[in-house]
Amino acid sequence: MRASRLVSLLLLLQARGRRTAQQLADELEVSVRTIYRDVQSLHEAGIPLYGDAGPEGGYRLVDGYRTRLTGLTAEETQAWFLAALPDPAAQLGLGEAAAAARLKFSAALPPALREPAERIRERFHLDAPGWYSPGEETPHLPAVADAVWNRRAVRVRYRRWREPEETERRLEPYGLVLKAGRWYVVARGDGGLRTYRVDQILAVAVLGETFEAETGFDLAAYWRAYLADFHARLHQGEALIRLSPRGAERLPQLLSHAVARAVAERAEPDVDGWVRALVPIESLSHAHTEFLRLGPDLEVLEPLPLRELLVGSARGLAALYGAG
Template sequence: MRASRLMSILLLLQTRGRMTAGELADRLEVSVRTIYRDVESLHAAGIPLYGDAGPRGGYRLLDGYRTKLTGLTTEEAESLPLAGLPGPAAELGLGAVVTAAQLKLMAALPVELRDRAGRIRERFHLDAPGWYRDREPVTHLPAVAEAVWNERPVRVRYRRWRAPQEVERRLEPYGLVVKAGSWYLVARCDEQVRTYRVSQILDLHPLPGRFARPAGFDLAAHWQAYLVEFEARLRRGEAVLRLSPGGLERLPGLMTPGVAAAARESAEPEADGWTRVRVPIESVEHATGEFLRLGADAEVISPPELRERLLAVAERMVGLYRAG
């Protein structure tokens, strides 16, 4: 662990130039006293490292010195696809590995390319989870990831939305997907490839032996096909509604891409400036909540039961406000 930290100090100074003991301590999550001891060890090893006193002081390497210890370990090379996803990498237990890999890559770049890479990091940041939500607890994520990586079957106790809510399944894990901050497991179960939300796994037990992962299985392609099929299966009904210009503009931000695309393709402008559209719906109950978000910018024409349900909700709301 200490050898890794000494190397990290060298790589940080090589890529960033002068850094204070406090900055190094914050970056490596150790005390300033630990940094002082590490610097003494580097001096003793003959590393041309020196410090400047004063407000503009700090440690730096002798001009022209470059460490050759920049080779990636197997674990660091495997973690590179997660380099832009610090949150998910940390949840997988790979946060420190990804950081080390990034440092080594930066140190290996010529100065001009290193500067450009640094500008990108300073100006762009990816925050995957959606607004107004906490990260889901993913207690079993490391065990799931290990099973995916080593092609080991597992037995899980899983909570699903329909009855019976708790079920036991034997799974052959093919891959993990993180979408909007939530982790999903793509696994084979009962001769079918299915999707499971990792936060809904209640218990997990590794099973002996290994399974044969299908040759050529493309996780990204499978996930895209699953999303298309999921929305088509979920939304089997249809609603006709009129949208004001404001409602038409707000629709893509409030509904799923499939609903927004259907509205766009079926749009029929009307004389009063409103637009008639046809959109898929999951159910009358679900559509009621979705269309209420549009407020008075939407009028449902059909199905009649959806129109009546919205009217009943609106009347109850009026009654509440008038009573107050």
């Protein structure tokens, strides 16, 4: 465990330059005293590591020093190859660079690690979009990614779901997120930080203006908070439903995870083997479409407007197919 931490400390200094003992302790989740001991151990091993005192001080490696990749474990090597799968890099315009990096990384590995790592490439393939989605076209992704990398402001023509459908905005793009095969850009505009779908950008012009990100901004933390807020706002109502045994069995495959979880946790026995449960819904129209998937194996008891929507659909189907 300590050997792995020493390698991590060395790679942090190599990748990020001068770091204080407190910064290293925070990143490695150990005490400052432990960092002092680890630095002493690296000194004794002949690593050209130096410490400077004062407000601008910290530990650093002598300029030009590079460690070999012999500190990697087999699991860490395989994880790197799995994380470096080619499709996202290609979408960002970095396909060739990613392939070259994998080749160089592989060449630098000890022989004992090279073969297991190559098996990752041979035996695992990531296809992020869902079965019923071919993936969104994102022709402006490379331009947006370049603006993110270089902290350049952009002016975009953007398509949104409400009127007016097309709008122009000046954005300061902070970062990109790939979620379920779809790219999102987190950017600051007139209304503060917002999240935009890159496939809905119709045109982009990179401006001759740079910007500074807000102090302390953390893309991963922002995205976690964004998802939490999204899920909190997603279900604004509830419905009381009945499910047949067949409906309860098919529900996890046909309806949302939130509905399936509510049934699993709250279902109470009803007559003839049916169960009833109070489940979350996004809206009446969305629930109407979703619940139709289970046909006669799901009955809505409340709210009445949702039940009436389903009754109307049932009557329309009966009339269409000539049922009495």
